[in-house]
Amino acid sequence: MSKKKQQSGSLGDQLNADVLSKLQSKKSELKQQAVEREEQEKKRRMEERKRREANKSFEELLNESDLDWKSFKK
Template sequence: MSKKKQEAGTLGDQLNADLLSKLQSKKTELKKQEADREESERLQRIEERKRREANKSFEELLNESELDWKSFKK
């Protein structure tokens, strides 16, 4: 039984070094692609928010204002 264990080894031992390095580089590449996609989505949300803000009417901006206009009356 111990002979079988020694022959089997670990998965890392069974894979050759070249294949292991290819898998690790692919993993790194996929992580970078995911980070780039998330950054792109974040920038797109910011741009969309700016467009909505620029297209608001005066009434919408006034309604969103936190100022109490009555306190400025004398």
């Protein structure tokens, strides 16, 4: 019966503290890597958007503008 009680414990109880701490460390490391990847992707998208803006022609910029020549005409 004492064997059943030992087996019925939680997984955390069954693993030794060293293995558990290694798993928690790996989990936090993977989370940090995911955050860094997301930041790099965001930075890459911003740079790509700036590059596209810099390469636009005057006509494209004018077409995207909210200005209307009729509002300046009196």
